[in-house]
Amino acid sequence: MGTTPFLLQKHAILRTDSQEIIREHVTHYLCPHRMRLFDGPRLASRLSAVSFDQLAIIELQYGANVEIDPVEESNVYLFRITLEGQGTIVYADRQVSMVQGGITVTSPCQRALIQTSPNCHNIIVRVPRHRLEQRLSCRLEQRIDLPIIFDHYFPEHYPGTVFLLDTIKYFARLTDSLHQQNAPRQQIKLMEEYLYDSLLGLFMNNYSQRLSGNPSPLPHYVKSAKTHIDQNLKQGIELETLASMVGVSKRTLQYGFQQFIGLSPKAYFTQQRMKSVHQALLDAPRGHRVTDVIMQHGINSPGHFSAQYKEVYGVTPVQTLQSNREHTTGNELANVWP
Numbered sequence: 307m308g309t310t311p312f313l314l315q316k317h318a319i320l321r322t323d324s325q326e327i328i329r330e331h332v333t334h335y336l337c338p339h340r341m342r343l344f345d346g347p348r349l350a351s352r353l354s355a356v357s358f359d360q361l362a363i364i365e366l367q368y369g370a371n372v373e374i375d376p377v378e379e380s381n382v383y384l385f386r387i388t389l390e391g392q393g394t395i396v397y398a399d400r401q402v403s404m405v406q407g408g409i410t411v412t413s414p415c416q417r418a419l420i421q422t423s424p425n426c427h428n429i430i431v432r433v434p435r436h437r438l439e440q441r442l443s444c445r446l447e448q449r450i451d452l453p454i455i456f457d458h459y460f461p462e463h464y465p466g467t468v469f470l471l472d473t474i475k476y477f478a479r480l481t482d483s484l485h486q487q488n489a490p491r492q493q494i495k496l497m498e499e500y501l502y503d504s505l506l507g508l509f510m511n512n513y514s515q516r517l518s519g520n521p522s523p524l525p526h527y528v529k530s531a532k533t534h535i536d537q538n539l540k541q542g543i544e545l546e547t548l549a550s551m552v553g554v555s556k557r558t559l560q561y562g563f564q565q566f567i568g569l570s571p572k573a574y575f576t577q578q579r580m581k582s583v584h585q586a587l588l589d590a591p592r593g594h595r596v597t598d599v600i601m602q603h604g605i606n607s608p609g610h611f612s613a614q615y616k617e618v619y620g621v622t623p624v625q626t627l628q629s630n631r632e633h634t635t636g637n638e639l640a641n642v643w644p
Contacts, residue, residue, distance in 0.1 A: 310390040310427055314354035314365040314478055323349050328368070335364045336432050337380035344371035347424045356481045361498050362432040363474055367391075367425070374420040376412075381435040383456070384412045385505065387471055391426035395419070395458065404428070407462030409470065411509065415453040429474060433505065441502040442513060456511045461617035465573040466508035469564070473501060500564075507568040527552040528562040531571060539579045540603050545571055579603055580618060583611075587626040596623045 312318070319335075322328050328351040329341045335355045343349060350369030355362060386409065393404035395412060396419040404410050404426065412418050414435050422428075435453075443450050460467055477497070506517060524532065530552045534543070548571060549559040563571050586599045597608060600623065605611045616622050621629075 312352065312354055312365050313389075313429060313475065314356060314363070317354045317356050317478065317481070319353045319355050321350075321352050323351070325349055328353065332364075332366065332374075335362050336384065336430065337382050338377045339380065340375040340377065342373040342375070344373065346371040356478050358477075358481075358494050358498060360434040360437060361501065363429065363477060364432070365427075365429045367427040368422055370424050372422050374422075376418070376420075378417070381414045383414065383433040383435060383438060383454075383505075385431040385433065385470060385509075386410045386412070387429050387467070387474075389427045389429060391423050393420065393422035393426045393428075396421065397458075400458075402458045405459075405461075407467070409460040409464070409467050409509075411456040411458060411460070413453070413455050415455065429471075431470070431474065431501075433502065437498070438502055438506070441499060442506055442517075445503070445506065446513070446516060450513070452512065454506075454511050454513060456509050460509060463614040463617040465569050465577045466504075468573060469504065469508060469569060473504070477501075504564070504568040524566050525562055527554045527559065528566050531559060531563070532567065532574070535571065535575050536578060539575070539582045542575065542604055579605075580615060583615070583623070584619060584626060587623055588629070590627060594627075596627055599623070599627075 319331060320327070325341060325343060328349070329339070331353055332341075333339060335353075335357065347370050349372075352367045352369070353364060354366075355364040357363070386404070388404040388406050388408060388410070390406055391404075392406070395402040395404065395410055397416060402410055404422070412420070438454060439450055442454060480497075506513070531548050534548065534551065545556050545559070549556045552559065554562070560570055563569060563574060567574055569577065583599060583603050583605075586603070587596070590599060600608050600611060612623055615626075619626065
């Protein structure tokens with residue numbers, strides 16, 4: 307069994323060693339599925355859950371070697387953060403590892419088997435397909451012609467990963483107060499739409515390019531702050547200073563960025579600076595070193611940044627520089643770190 311505490315412990319549903327009981331509850335909160343146990347530790351399942359309308363967040367650990375086979379009628383997207391342990395998602399043409407801290411996404415139109423180890427501990431957001439498609443259609447202002455297909459894996463340092471975990475915690479805290487106050491359906495609907503917009507904007511999918519051409523209208527303070535960040539990627543700025551410059555409180559600025567851009571101001575700055583470094587490496591003239599580019603962007607921890615960069619782009623900054631033909635021709639030694 308794992309050692310990481312349950313984030314949704316306050317919303318615990320059950321602990322059980324019964325395969326039938328855990329399968330029934332996971333079916334209720336996530337989707338219909340077939341469940342298979344392998345040799346190893348006996349089943350010792352834990353389940354916590356919060357739900358709104360058709361949106362649900364569950365935290366799950368089976369405590370055994372398990373294979374889950376969602377049935378074909380499971381019309382839900384599952385955004386899965388692995389908090390501890392490991393697992394594998396098996397598609398017809400590939401396998402995707404569940405890695406601690408990373409996010410895996412399974413789409414209803416792509417059949418997949420989900421295999422987990424005894425200590426695999428996931429927190430999962432269930433998003434109904436029809437609700438996400440409705441939201442996408444609304445954003446694009448037209449009917450969609452193909453199902454939404456997300457990239458299968460997003461690493462720990464991907465900007466959307468931190469956002470999703472923070473949003474899960476926020477939704478969990480709100481659950482009790484919303485139910486106690488008998489919150490109107492419209493309020494819950496707005497919360498869900500905010501999450502759907504964020505998932506579509508943050509996590510790469512086959513509509514990402516079209517969505518980038520149809521952004522939501524930005525409030526003046528978000529637009530001003532975004533412009534300032536874009537123009538000062540090599541300097542950085544404190545949140546308090548940025549909020550003061552655009553005439554709002556830090557809380558208002560944070561909320562505005564999350565609602566309309568899908569990232570916190572800090573995460574947006576990190577994302578844009580990394581893109582800037584990536585492009586600078588691709589465009590670097592002969593004689594430039596990776597260290598030169600990184601330091602020009604005000605980055606003081608090259609090793610840490612290099613690890614984050616590789617998580618996002620799948621290669622190191624050095625390898626990106628080496629792909630720059632103009633830079634490497636006749637000057638291969640300039641690629642190395644000093």
